[in-house]
Amino acid sequence: MNKIVPVILCGGSGTRLWPLSRAGFPKQFLVLSGTTSLFQQALARVNSLAASDISLGETLIVTGEEHRFLALDQLREMKQVKATRVMDVKSAEFTKYAANAMLATRIGYSFLYAAACQEQ
Numbered sequence: 006m007n008k009i010v011p012v013i014l015c016g017g018s019g020t021r022l023w024p025l026s027r028a029g030f031p032k033q034f035l036v037l038s039g040t041t042s043l044f045q046q047a048l049a050r051v052n053s054l055a056a057s058d059i060s061l062g063e064t065l066i067v068t069g070e071e072h073r074f075l076a077l078d079q080l081r082e083m084k085q086v087k088a089t090r091v092m093d094v095k096s097a098e099f100t101k102y103a104a105n106a107m108l109a110t111r112i113g114y115s116f117l118y119a120a121a122c123q124e125q
Contacts, residue, residue, distance in 0.1 A: 010062035011051040034075045048086045
């Protein structure tokens with residue numbers, strides 16, 4: 006079974022859909038169609054990806070500090086969504102580097118294991 010940890014990036018300067026969106030309320034948090042925001046629609050789409058061969062981890066939400074509470078408020082409205090982590094950009098950068106280091110280590114061990122198997 007494949008495990009996927011979805012990542013949603015949200016935030017921005019709010020200039021593309023001005024005057025609807027602003028720096029403090031970017032377009033992801035606006036309700037442009039239907040009854041939920043673009044952010045909430047993305048969460049719903051991500052959480053519908055689960056299948057018999059795909060396991061979904063908690064969704065990681067990366068946003069700037071100024072949009073953190075908007076994301077949390079809209080996340081609370083989504084009852085069926087598995088997403089509790091909200092990270093600011095600095096924390097996300099650190100997490101990215103740590104994940105890359107872990108992946109590189111795992112790949113390195115895979116090569117060592119493959120080489121050991123070939124010797125036998």
